Amino acid sequence: xxxxxxxxxxxxxxxxxxxxxxxxxxxxxxxxxxxxxxxxxxxxxxxxxxxxxxxxxxxxxxxxxxxxxxxxxxxxxxxxxxxxxxxxxxxxxxxxxxxxxxxxxxxxxxxxxxxxxxxxxxxxxxxxxxxxxxxxxxxxxxxxxxxxxxxxxxxxxxxxxxxxxxxxxxxxxxxxxxxxxxxxx
Numbered sequence: 320x321x322x323x324x325x326x327x328x329x330x331x332x333x334x335x336x337x338x339x340x341x342x343x344x345x346x347x348x349x350x351x352x353x354x355x356x357x358x359x360x361x362x363x364x365x366x367x368x369x370x371x372x373x374x375x376x377x378x379x380x381x382x383x384x385x386x387x388x389x390x391x392x393x394x395x396x397x398x399x400x401x402x403x404x405x406x407x408x409x410x411x412x413x414x415x416x417x418x419x420x421x422x423x424x425x426x427x428x429x430x431x432x433x434x435x436x437x438x439x440x441x442x443x444x445x446x447x448x449x450x451x452x453x454x455x456x457x458x459x460x461x462x463x464x465x466x467x468x469x470x471x472x473x474x475x476x477x478x479x480x481x482x483x484x485x486x487x488x489x490x491x492x493x494x495x496x497x498x499x500x501x502x503x504x
Contacts, residue, residue: 320369320486322369322370322377322381323381324354325370326370326377326381326384326385327355328351329363329367329385329388331349331351331355331358332349332358332362332366332388332392333391333392333395334391335349336363336391336392336395337399339358340395340399341399341402345359345409345410345413346358346359346362347359360406360407360410360449360452361407361410361411361414361445361446361448361449362445363392364445364448364449364451364452365444365445365448367389368490368491369490370385371385371490372488372489372491373487396452403453404453404455407449407452407453408453408461410445410449411449411450411456411461411462412461414442414446414449415442415461415462415464415465415468417439417442418439418442418443418446418468419464419468421435421439421442422471425475425503433475433503433504436502436503437482437483440498440499443468443472443498444499446465447495450462451495472498475503476498476502476503476504477501477502477503477504478501479502481500482499482500482501482502483499
């Protein structure tokens, strides 16, 4: 993880957020370097969570930039709450579908499918971040699909250490993000 890259991504995402909310696309192509991901609410929340996890190690000027981007994000979320929640619901459905497909593939392919867990678990992380930011989505049918998927995962997860880079661990506590603390059997 490169905090300076994540900071540049977060700033670009916060600048495009309002236009993105009113677009028809789920993954928005920003006018940014090709190394930047497409904007989605989940991607924004994940980038923000990683930055907040490493915040104590950032320079004061970088901390100020993170705080400014967060204020802008929260202002857009507040002003356009209905549009943000609608977009979050669309993304939640997409992320859960991707996560379910990955778990299905792991069951079919065994260990070969499990090799991608460290990367693919980001779908589950993003679902958790979306539900945390938009708690009303917890009552949606899509969110209810997580419980059986989590039960399937718990049956195959060998608990252990944090699987992402140690510098971001503080942003992903084991109680809420238990799926980042282990590998598939």
